[in-house]
Amino acid sequence: MGIPFLIPKETMDRLSRPTGEGAACLLNACYTDSGWLELENECLFAQTWMFAGSIDNVPQPGDVFPTTIGNKPVVLVHGRDGEIRAFHNVCRHRSAIVAEQACSNQSVLTCPYHAWAYGLGGKLRTHPHFNGADVHDVSRDGPGLVPIRLGLFHRTIFLNLDGKAAPFEDYIAPLARRLSGHDLSALRLAKTLVWEVKANWKLVFENYFENYHIFAIHPRLDAFALMTSRQGFEFEDKLFHTEVAFGEPEGGRGVGLPYYPGLTPELERLEGGYHLFPSCCYQIWPDQLTVFQVLPVAPDHTIENLHVFMIGDAATDGAFGGARQGVYDMWDELNREDINAIEWMQQGRYSPAFDGGILSGHWDPSHQHFAKLVVESMA
Ligand code: FES
Ligand SMILES: [Fe+2]
Known part of the structure; x- marks a missing residue:
């Protein structure tokens, strides 16, 4: 993948020098290149915990709140059972966005394209006319919305798209201690x-x-x-x-x-x-x-x-x-x-x-650490 291609060795060397002794941040391409952002979408945002919203975005059963993680559409849903869940916001039929905008009082999520309806727990309920005009399939074992791993910290909601990040409790613990x-x-x-x-x-x-x-x-x-x-x-x-x-x-x-x-x-x-x-x-x-x-x-x-x-x-x-x-x-x-x-x-x-700038040994060790976290995520 992209690291050796996009970041020359001398830049990797500068990233690892002590701050204040010639250390630098990431190359310009990391801030201007769409290919780099695509790598970040796949290797960084999809593989860690990402803030997605608040319980206050879906305060009542039946509330629905679409948002994005990187370039990936997701949706927060407050179920009739009181559970808050997250799903990939994509219809299993032809990839249409299922929830276009925030709404309330929903009992199903209905895809706007061919009206497939998903329960608030993600299961497919109906796919109308699928086997011919007026031949409605109401079997409930079709492909449902794909769930996303969710972590809660007080009113705030985090998601992990690939489901493989470290436990949310470990991710949030340093912040929880400080607050x-x-x-x-x-x-x-x-x-x-x-x-x-x-x-x-x-x-x-x-x-x-x-x-x-x-x-x-x-x-x-x-x-x-x-x-x-x-x-x-x-x-x-x-x-x-x-x-x-x-x-x-x-x-x-x-x-x-x-x-x-x-x-x-x-x-x-x-x-x-x-x-x-x-x-x-x-x-x-x-x-x-x-x-x-x-x-x-x-x-x-x-x-x-x-x-x-x-x-x-x-x-x-x-x-x-x-x-x-x-x-x-x-x-x-x-x-x-x-x-x-x-x-x-x-x-x-x-x-x-x-070419990556000049970092202050007093103010900027955090910049170097940030750059290393980005690079390590992409390697
Ligand atoms: S794309 Fe959703 S019902 Fe066809
Ligand atoms: Fe500022």
Whole structure:
């Protein structure tokens, strides 16, 4: 497969040097080449745990929520038996998407092409007219929707397409440990913010776990928590993490919304940022949890979803509407500042004068680790 072909030996050498001593990130082709993205779809996104959505996307029996993992269509379904399941969102007949859009109160999933109907547990119920006009086959042993392995972490749902990843409990344990001081049980999804970025998905994350740029492009965040209080992201296998103590809360960050119950004074003044390779980032504040999900569309096109969770009624109660809007505005301002930088990097990835860059020994060991995880996944 592609690694020896796409990454020359000298680049592999640079990937493995100590950060700050000539180490570099991945080659430009990894950010611009559709063949590389295709490899990522097959070797990376399909073979690990990937964030797919929230219980709040399918809160009631009969709710259906289509989404994608890499380039693969999937669908979350809340069964009449109360179980939440995931399936490949493809009809076994002629490959049509079975669920085109989110919907509620369904008792079956009906393919829009020839109306084959699947139960919410995935079994084929009917394939009308299949053996001739008005000859309806209602036998229930036909090919059903193909199920996908599912893992739950509080309100968030992860999927493993190939079914062979390590146990979900092992994947999520490092993050669960770091969030153990927060009672996440009352979280509810308040809103999902969406942006489009003309850049590769990896640049979105490389920017996320880089604290170096904050002084230059985030004036409000820089004033909120000084650069001297920030370190580079650390990492533990597939979890990248940083935790920053801030002084006083402000609108959008800790003002006007209820805090997690029983927080220690230290956690009431803590911002935590966590990247779970390779699909999402969690941010924890005293009054919210956000999950930042990337959906790769093309080598230079990514959709970003920021799922904003708040505590109990704060997610929906009109009394908190102003404070909620303050949170959304804060994230929109911050993320638009980041999108500029991410798109600058994407443009530069078409230049032959860029060969993987220069990494700071202080800020960037996380970049080198990320590049290694990508390469190891593809080997
Ligand atoms: S493709 Fe689904 S019923 Fe034919
Ligand atoms: Fe940023």
